[in-house]
Amino acid sequence: MTDLVLTYFDFDGGRGEPARLAMHIGNIEFTDKRFPMAEFEEVRKGTPLGQVPTLLVDERQVTQGNAINRYVGKLAGLYPEDAYQALLCDEVMEGIDDLLNSLVRTFGLEGEALKEAREAFVAGPVVRYLAWLEKNLAQSGGEFFADGRLTLADLKVFVLVSSLGGGQLEHIPVDVVDTIAPALSEHHQRIGQTAAITDYYAGR
Numbered sequence: 349m350t351d352l353v354l355t356y357f358d359f360d361g362g363r364g365e366p367a368r369l370a371m372h373i374g375n376i377e378f379t380d381k382r383f384p385m386a387e388f389e390e391v392r393k394g395t396p397l398g399q400v401p402t403l404l405v406d407e408r409q410v411t412q413g414n415a416i417n418r419y420v421g422k423l424a425g426l427y428p429e430d431a432y433q434a435l436l437c438d439e440v441m442e443g444i445d446d447l448l449n450s451l452v453r454t455f456g457l458e459g460e461a462l463k464e465a466r467e468a469f470v471a472g473p474v475v476r477y478l479a480w481l482e483k484n485l486a487q488s489g490g491e492f493f494a495d496g497r498l499t500l501a502d503l504k505v506f507v508l509v510s511s512l513g514g515g516q517l518e519h520i521p522v523d524v525v526d527t528i529a530p531a532l533s534e535h536h537q538r539i540g541q542t543a544a545i546t547d548y549y550a551g552r
């Protein structure tokens with residue numbers, strides 16, 4: 349059996365969380381190697397690009413969150429086999445990473461500079477990407493983002509919406525998704541009620 353170790357920060361979000369959820373939902377055995385933010389400088393020295401998440405697959409350490417998502421998605425049966433549906437799933441995952449990259453540019457700012465950058469982030473990228481996601485969801489039938497069933501795309505959106513509405517990102521109103529993209533809030537509630545996800549967070 350393949351030995352899997354996922355290394356990521358010790359919080360329930362970010363680029364590592366969709367893979368954790370997928371492996372939990374798919375009953376894929378793995379080591380969930382979490383570390384506190386304070387240890388990042390040390391941990392990153394042991395990673396190929398100084399970044400997380402990484403997935404150790406037996407002896408080989410692999411980087412790139414979405415590549416990891418696709419791999420564990422295939423193992424867990426949560427990634428489309430159909431090429432077109434896989435394209436739709438990938439589109440959502442990559443788009444969300446673009447949005448996360450805009451958010452990351454506000455990290456490290458403080459005071460008024462942080463406030464201005466976060467307000468601009470909400471008024472610009474958040475509005476644009478949430479509208480795009482809502483349209484994608486509607487085009488795919490309104491329930492799931494690809495393949496007419498739960499896939500990594502839904503998990504990635506679920507984690508994004510949890511973070512945006514989680515109240516931990518200063519100057520991002522907790523009702524931002526409800527206000528801008530109510531269909532994504534509904535999607536978030538529905539996906540969050542999936543038994544394996546409820547079970548996962550209850551056990552955290």
Ligand SMILES: N[C@@H](CCC(=O)N[C@@H](CS)C(=O)NCC(=O)O)C(=O)O
Nearest residue numbers: 362363398399400401411412413414
């Ligand atoms: N393209 C990479 C980006 C990973 C990434 O930026 N991870 C963040 C943490 S969520 C990180 O390690 N940042 C430190 C850095 O890039 O120096 C991926 O998708 O996995």
